[in-house]
Amino acid sequence: MNKIEHIAFAVSSLSNAIPLFEKLLGTPCYKTETVETEKVKTAFFQTGESKIELLESLTEDGVIAKFIDKKGEGMHHVAFAVEDLDSEILRLKAQGFEFISEIPKKGADNKLICFLHPKCTNGILIELCQEIDAHK
Numbered sequence: 001m002n003k004i005e006h007i008a009f010a011v012s013s014l015s016n017a018i019p020l021f022e023k024l025l026g027t028p029c030y031k032t033e034t035v036e037t038e039k040v041k042t043a044f045f046q047t048g049e050s051k052i053e054l055l056e057s058l059t060e061d062g063v064i065a066k067f068i069d070k071k072g073e074g075m076h077h078v079a080f081a082v083e084d085l086d087s088e089i090l091r092l093k094a095q096g097f098e099f100i101s102e103i104p105k106k107g108a109d110n111k112l113i114c115f116l117h118p119k120c121t122n123g124i125l126i127e128l129c130q131e132i133d134a135h136k
Contacts, residue, residue, distance in 0.1 A: 003080035005052035005111075005129050006044070006074070009062045014043050021045055021052060028078045032116050033108045040064050042108045053079075054109070077115070079127035085112050088128055092116065106132070 011017040018029045022045075031044045039062035043054040055076055057065035067076060082088040085104050093102070098117040107113035111129040118125050 001080040001082055001128075003081050003088075004050045005079040005127075006053045006109075006128075007078050008053040008055055008076045009074060010067050010076040011054050011056055012068060014041055014054055017054050017056075018043050021054065025052065031109065034058065035106075035108050037105060038107070040062065040108075044109060051109075077125035077127050079113075079129050082128050082130050085114065085128055085130040089114060096120070104130070 009017075014032065018032075021043075025045050025047055025049065028043055029043045031069060032042065033044075034041045036058075039058045041056045043056075045052040045054075055064045055125055057063070057068070059065065064076070081106055089099065089102055089104075093099070098120045100117050101112065101116040104112040104114050107127075107129060110132050112127045112132055113127055116126045116128070
């Protein structure tokens with residue numbers, strides 16, 4: 001794994017959270033994007049070499065809405081950048097890690113993504129992501 005690519009926070013409202021994070025981080029939101037497959041709208045902030053991602057659910061039954069209902073707004077996942085997502089999945093499977101899905105899918109910010117199951121990572125949702133242009 002190369003670096004922490006981003007840390008994601010579940011929020012009820014991007015329109016409320018974006019100005020708060022712009023003030024907090026001292027930098028503007030550089031991108032918002034809807035990811036229909038995940039039923040989320042995202043907002044990104046660059047902070048040094050890493051990013052902050054805000055996630056708002058598009059539907060009442062979406063994963064982020066369910067997360068907020070259960071745990072409230074807050075940290076949702078940590079994403080690590082990898083050079084070769086397919087190889088990293090195989091490496092981690094060989095180490096006994098389980099995935100929510102082992103098939104990479106298109107996520108936000110021009111990334112292919114997959115998530116490790118939190119039951120094998122001490123309850124922490126971990127995302128692996130790779131630039132789409134780098135995917136073989």
